[in-house]
Amino acid sequence: MAKDMSNTKVPPTTIARLPIYLRCLQDARGRRVDLISSFELAELTGRNAAQLRKDLSYLGEFGTRGVGYEVDELISQISKWLGTSTVRPVAVVGMGRLGQALCNYQGFLDKGFTITRVYDVDPDKVGKSIAGVEIVHIDKIEKVEPGGIGVIATPAAGAQEAAEKLVAAGFNAILNFAPVNIETGPDICVRHVDFASELQIIGFHLAQKEERFPAPCYDDCCD
Ligand code: NAD
Numbered sequence: 707m708a709k710d711m712s713n714t715k716v717p718p719t720t721i722a723r724l725p726i727y728l729r730c731l732q733d734a735r736g737r738r739v740d741l742i743s744s745f746e747l748a749e750l751t752g753r754n755a756a757q758l759r760k761d762l763s764y765l766g767e768f769g770t771r772g773v774g775y776e777v778d779e780l781i782s783q784i785s786k787w788l789g790t791s792t793v794r795p796v797a798v799v800g801m802g803r804l805g806q807a808l809c810n811y812q813g814f815l816d817k818g819f820t821i822t823r824v825y826d827v828d829p830d831k832v833g834k835s836i837a838g839v840e841i842v843h844i845d846k847i848e849k850v851e852p853g854g855i856g857v858i859a860t861p862a863a864g865a866q867e868a869a870e871k872l873v874a875a876g877f878n879a880i881l882n883f884a885p886v887n888i889e890t891g892p893d894i895c896v897r898h899v900d901f902a903s904e905l906q907i908i909g910f911h912l913a914q915k916e917e918r919f920p921a922p923c924y925d926d927c928c929d
Pocket residue numbers: 799800801802803804805825826827828831844859860861862864865867868882883884885899900901902
C-alpha cells in the first residue's frame with residue numbers, strides 16, 4: 707500500500723518525466739509484464755535507474771527491493787498524480803488546421819483525454835462536425851464539464867479572447883498553442899506548447915555539439 711504523498715511537492719522536471727514512465731509502463735503491460743525492475747524501466751525510458759527511483763520516490767513508496775515494481779500499481783499511481791485516472795473532457799477553441807488535426811488524432815483517449823467540445827468563429831465552420839463533434843460558435847460556449855481542460859488553437863490575435871471566454875465558462879486549465887502569452891487570473895493553470903521553441907532548444911544542443919559554442923550545457927533541459 708503506497709503512503710499518502712498528496713502534499714508532496716513534486717519538482718517540475720519529475721512531472722515532465724512521469725508521462726514517459728507511464729507510456730513505457732503501459733507498453734510493458736501490453737506485453738503482459740507484471741513486475742518490472744527500476745533498471746528495466748529506466749532502460750525503456752532512456753533514463754538512469756537512480757533518477758527514476760528518485761522521481762518515483764516523490765509519489766510514494768513503491769516497489770520491493772530485489773523484486774521491482776508492480777506494473778499495474780505504478781500505472782495507477784502515476785495516472786493518479788497526472789490526474790488522468792478518469793478520462794478528462796477537452797474543449798478546443800479554433801477549428802483550423804491544428805484544431806482539426808487534434809480532433810482527428812485517435813491517441814488521446816489512451817492517455818486519459820477526449821475532445822468533447824469544439825468552438826470557432828467562422829460561420830462556414832460552425833454547425834459542421836469534426837470527428838463526430840459539432841463545431842459551436844465560441845459565443846455559445848457551454849459551462850465547463852467537470853475536470854475539463856480548454857485548448858486554444860486560434861491565431862495569436864484571437865487567443866486572449868478565446869482564453870477569456872474559456873475562463874468565463876469556468877475552465878481553470880488551459881493549454882495554449884497560439885504563439886502569444888495569454889493573461890488569465892492567478893488561479894488558472896496555463897501551459898504553452900511551442901513546437902518551434904522545442905526545435906530551437908534542439909538547435910541549441912546541436913550548436914553545442916557542432917562546437918560553435920564550446921561552453922558545456924549546465925541545464926537539464928535534455929532530460
Ligand atoms: P488556422 O488559421 O488554420 O485556424 C485558426 C482557426 O481559429 C480558424 O478556424 C479561425 O476561424 C479560428 N478562430 C480565429 N479566432 C477565433 C476566436 N477568437 N475564437 C474561436 N476561433 C477562432 O490556424 P492553425 O494553423 O490551425 O494554427 C492555429 C494556432 O496554432 C496558431 O496560433 C498557430 O500559430 C498555432 N500553432 C502552434 C503550434 C505549436 O507548436 N505551438 C504549431 C502549429 C500551429
